[in-house]
Amino acid sequence: MRPFLVRRLILGGAALLGLSLLAFGLIRVIPGDTVMAQLAESGNVSDLAAARAALGLDRPFAVQYATWLGAALRGDLGTSFWSKRPVIEDLLAALPVSVELALLAMLLAMAVALPLGAAAAARRGGTTDLLARLLSFGGLSVPHFWIATLVLLYGSIWFRWVPPLGYVSPRESLGQNLEQFAIPAAILGLHLSARSLRLVRSSLLEALQEDYIRTAWAKGLRGTRVMWGHAFRNALIPILTLLGGQFTYLLSGSVILEDIFSLSGVGRYIVEAVTHRDYPAVQGAILFTGLVVIGVNLVVDLAYAWIDPRIRYQ
Amino acid sequence: MRRWHIGRWIRRHPAGAASAAVLALVLLAAAGADALSPHDPYAQDYDALMRAPGGPYLLGTDYLGRDILSRTLHGGRTSLLISGVAIAAGTVTGTVIGLLSGFYGGWLDGVVQRVVDVVQALPSIILALALMAILGPRTENVVAAIAAIVVPGLARIVRSTVLQLRERQFVEAAQALGASDGRVLRQHILPNTLAPIIVVATNALSGAILIEASLGFLGLGAQPPTPSWGNMLSEEARRYFEQAPWMALPPGLALSLTVLAVNFLGDALRDTLDPRLRRTAA
Numbered sequence: 001m002r003p004f005l006v007r008r009l010i011l012g013g014a015a016l017l018g019l020s021l022l023a024f025g026l027i028r029v030i031p032g033d034t035v036m037a038q039l040a041e042s043g044n045v046s047d048l049a050a051a052r053a054a055l056g057l058d059r060p061f062a063v064q065y066a067t068w069l070g071a072a073l074r075g076d077l078g079t080s081f082w083s084k085r086p087v088i089e090d091l092l093a094a095l096p097v098s099v100e101l102a103l104l105a106m107l108l109a110m111a112v113a114l115p116l117g118a119a120a121a122a123r124r125g126g127t128t129d130l131l132a133r134l135l136s137f138g139g140l141s142v143p144h145f146w147i148a149t150l151v152l153l154y155g156s157i158w159f160r161w162v163p164p165l166g167y168v169s170p171r172e173s174l175g176q177n178l179e180q181f182a183i184p185a186a187i188l189g190l191h192l193s194a195r196s197l198r199l200v201r202s203s204l205l206e207a208l209q210e211d212y213i214r215t216a217w218a219k220g221l222r223g224t225r226v227m228w229g230h231a232f233r234n235a236l237i238p239i240l241t242l243l244g245g246q247f248t249y250l251l252s253g254s255v256i257l258e259d260i261f262s263l264s265g266v267g268r269y270i271v272e273a274v275t276h277r278d279y280p281a282v283q284g285a286i287l288f289t290g291l292v293v294i295g296v297n298l299v300v301d302l303a304y305a306w307i308d309p310r311i312r313y314q
Numbered sequence: 315m316r317r318w319h320i321g322r323w324i325r326r327h328p329a330g331a332a333s334a335a336v337l338a339l340v341l342l343a344a345a346g347a348d349a350l351s352p353h354d355p356y357a358q359d360y361d362a363l364m365r366a367p368g369g370p371y372l373l374g375t376d377y378l379g380r381d382i383l384s385r386t387l388h389g390g391r392t393s394l395l396i397s398g399v400a401i402a403a404g405t406v407t408g409t410v411i412g413l414l415s416g417f418y419g420g421w422l423d424g425v426v427q428r429v430v431d432v433v434q435a436l437p438s439i440i441l442a443l444a445l446m447a448i449l450g451p452r453t454e455n456v457v458a459a460i461a462a463i464v465v466p467g468l469a470r471i472v473r474s475t476v477l478q479l480r481e482r483q484f485v486e487a488a489q490a491l492g493a494s495d496g497r498v499l500r501q502h503i504l505p506n507t508l509a510p511i512i513v514v515a516t517n518a519l520s521g522a523i524l525i526e527a528s529l530g531f532l533g534l535g536a537q538p539p540t541p542s543w544g545n546m547l548s549e550e551a552r553r554y555f556e557q558a559p560w561m562a563l564p565p566g567l568a569l570s571l572t573v574l575a576v577n578f579l580g581d582a583l584r585d586t587l588d589p590r591l592r593r594t595a596a
Contacts, residue, residue, distance in 0.1 A: 011431070018432035027448050137581075141574035143524055145531050146566035149547060153555050153562055252437035256528055270440055271532055274447035282447050290435045297435075 004305055012298045019290040020072065023283045024065055027055070039081075039277055051081065055279060077284030082276045087284035090269060097167055098265035101188065101258065102250045104181055106243070108189030109196050116193075117200025121208060122227055132197055139194020144187050145256045151183060152260065163261050184261045188253050192246060199243075203235040210234070237304065244300030248293050323586065330582020333575040340572050344390040351384035356539055364558035376546075376561050377554040386564040389541035392453075393569070396536065397522040400457045404464025404522075405515045409507070411465065412472025413499055417480060423473070430466040438463045442525050443534070451534045460525055464518045471514050475507045509587035516580035520573045527569055543569045 039051055056064035071078070077087040120132035155161040163180060170177040207213070208231050216226045255267035262268075266289065273281035324331040343350060352372065359379035367374040373382040415426040433441065442459045449455035479485060480503075488498050529535035530544020538545060545551070546565040555562050 014428055015431045015435055018428050019435060022432055026444060137574060137577055141520070141577050142570040143527055143566070143573070145528060146547060146562075146569065149552060149555070149562055150566070153559055156556060157559065248435075248437050252439045255437070255439050255443070256531065259532065270443055274443045274534065275532075277447060279447070282444055286436065286440065286444055289437065289440055290432070293435045293437070 005302070008298060008301055012294055015294050016291065019294070020069055020287060021065070023286040023290070024068055026286070027279050027283070028057075028061065039279075054078070054081075072287060077287065078280035080273070080278055080281045082273070082278040082281065087281050088288075090281070091266060091284060091288050094264055094266045094269045096169070097263050098251070098254055098258070098267060100170070100177075101181060101185055101254050101263065101265060102247070104185035105188035105192055105250060105253075108185060109192035110243075112190070112193040113196035113200050117197050118204055118227060118232065120197070120201045121204035121231075122223070124205065129201075132201065136194040136197045139191050139197075144191045144253060145260060148184070148187050148257055148260045151187065155183075165262055167264055180261070180263065184254075184257045184263065188250070188257055191253055192250060195246060195249065196239075196243060200235075200239055203238045204231055207231040207235040241300055241304045244296060244303075247296045247300075251289060251293065327582035327585065329578045330585075333578035333582070336571065336575040337579060340390065340568070340575065341394065343387055344394050347384075347387040347391045351381070351387050353381035353384045355380060355384040355388040355541055357381070364554060364561075366558075367560050373564050374558065374560040376551065377558065382546075382561060382564055385541040385546060386543070386568055389543045389546055389565055390568055390572075392536050392540055392542040393523060393526050393530070393544065394572070396453065396456050396542070397460065397519060397526050400460035400526075401464060401515060401519050401522050403457070404461035404518070405468055405511065407461065408465040408468025409472050409504075409511060412469040413476055413503065413507070415469065416473035416476030417495070417499060417503065426469060426473070430470050433463075433466045438521065439525060439528055442529060443532075446529060446534045451529075451537060453536045453540070456526060456529055456535050459529075460522045463525065464515075464522065467518060468511065468514055471510050472507050475510050476503055479503050479506055513580065513584045513587055516576065516583055520576040520580065523569070523573055523576065 039048065052058055056067065059067075068078075075088055077091070079085065080087050080090060083090060116128070116132050116135070120126075120129040123129060152163070163183065164176060168176040168180060204227075210231075212234075213226060213230055216230045221229075251267070254265060255270060257263075258265040258268040259271045266285065269281070270285045270289075272278070273285055347355075352370075357380065359375060359381075361379070362371060362375050363379045364377055365371050365375040365379070367382075371381050371383070373386065376382055376385070411426060415423040436444075441463055445459035445462060446455060449458065485498060485502055488502050493501070526535060526542070527544035527547075530542045531547050533545065533548045533550070535544050536542040538548075538550065543565040547562065551561060
């Protein structure tokens with residue numbers, strides 16, 4: 001376990017360092033004057049010399065990077081050009097919204113994907129399998145922002161329904177909070193279940209071909225017991241890992257949905273930072289998102305090694 | 315490479331064949347947008363603002379009195395051209411990087427792998443957004459941003475294929491006969507990596523079309539008045555959807571149908587080209 005852990009931590013650290021270079025280097029890929037011209041065009045910065053200094057464009061690259069990284073390590077991601085608040089504060093305020101959306105979507109995706117994937121694997125090539133296949137292709141192909149647009153459009157035309165504006169925390173009012181999150185979480189969850197469905201199905205199909213399944217049948221066990229007690233428990237490990245890997249995807253999906261449903265999460269923050277050419281916010285958000293993703297992947301890998309001893313010795 | 319029998323392939327993969335046909339139609343419609351469009355996609359008819367479908371405007375008009383059918387056709391051309399060029403550029407770049415890093419290994423491989431790790435740690439739409447923030451919302455930049463997203467995935471799959479091929483006897487034989495590295499890579503390794511490249515690139519294509527549309531949706535893709543499937547659904551257009559709901563359907567349907575066809579085709583291709591996956595994949 002120890003060598004695996006060390007290797008994984010070193011790789012994670014390297015990825016983080018690379019990420020910081022990417023986040024930092026990105027706005028320096030093009031000449032500083034172009035950056036300034038775009039800032040001037042965006043109209044949210046009045047004092048260009050001050051903006052140049054705030055971005056550190058007036059000093060050598062290595063010095064700029066070291067200063068910025070040092071501050072970032074202390075939790076200081078700079079000040080937003082747009083909101084004039086520290087970027088880290090804005091991001092931390094936005095995080096609970098994104099986490100709630102992600103968790104609800106994940107729960108929903110599981111509630112659909114696990115039983116349906118199992119049913120599809122149990123009767124391979126049957127009607128359920130075909131339906132599951134159609135659902136997963138449809139879910140992967142129809143853009144969720146279009147579905148969201150249609151839901152908002154026809155919700156308003158047919159039911160006079162408009163999503164409530166402004167975030168209400170679940171502690172204030174659980175009902176209002178859920179009213180805000182139900183629709184976007186459902187759209188995102190269905191989208192994710194389309195993806196997970198295939199993973200669940202193929203993991204189960206693989207498990208069902210093992211010898212111990214034949215043994216279980218030979219012992220005269222019932223189908224449900226073979227499926228859930230034997231195949232599913234063994235397929236669970238790959239399924240859980242793959243789901244952890246879906247996290248990046250979940251974050252991607254929430255970017256536009258948060259924007260459409262006016263949920264002030266991390267995704268919406270990024271879209272607004274990009275629209276306003278708010279470079280410190282863009283940098284901070286990239287670093288923050290990457291940190292979350294790398295962290296989640298690390299935890300998933302470790303959990304995998306902990307659950308399945310075979311992994312540790314590879 | 316194995317020779318295919320088209321007829322047998324169609325019988326074995328009806329969904330894949332139907333998707334290929336749909337895709338061919340979509341491509342034809344996009345390529346022939348000028349000839350097929352009943353109206354100029356930019357012409358504004360102020361006497362027919364937000365006209366419901368029917369009459370001279372088959373799918374209705376938008377908030378500026380422009381023909382939605384013509385804009386959907388031309389929008390398809392914009393969207394598919396951007397994604398297609400981006401995928402081509404990204405595939406070539408990713409393949410070259412993967413070939414070199416897999417074949418030579420060493421520090422080059424180490425650097426490439428770490429860069430790929432970093433880029434894959436970011437959700438692709440966020441990377442695309444960041445690149446658009448830096449480069450500015452212009453069509454060429456959308457192409458560059460999408461291409462940049464495609465490169466790591468391809469580089470990684472090509473690299474892992476090359477790592478296996480490098481140890482094979484036919485490669486050793488070529489080297490023993492004195493073939494240069496360039497010749498070995500071109501003549502012996504590249505042809506054997508084509509199958510996974512085609513599979514990954516097809517998958518990436520549906521992703522690229524969706525990202526292009528997402529950027530357009532957020533107003534960061536191809537800029538108006540140029541129509542694209544994404545920007546026909548952008549904030550600017552969405553303001554009028556309640557008065558003219560028919561504006562919302564054609565670009566979204568065209569987008570969904572195209573991506574669906576690409577996904578089905580990609581699945582059939584993977585089934586054909588990668589026998590190892592056939593056992594379990596859908």
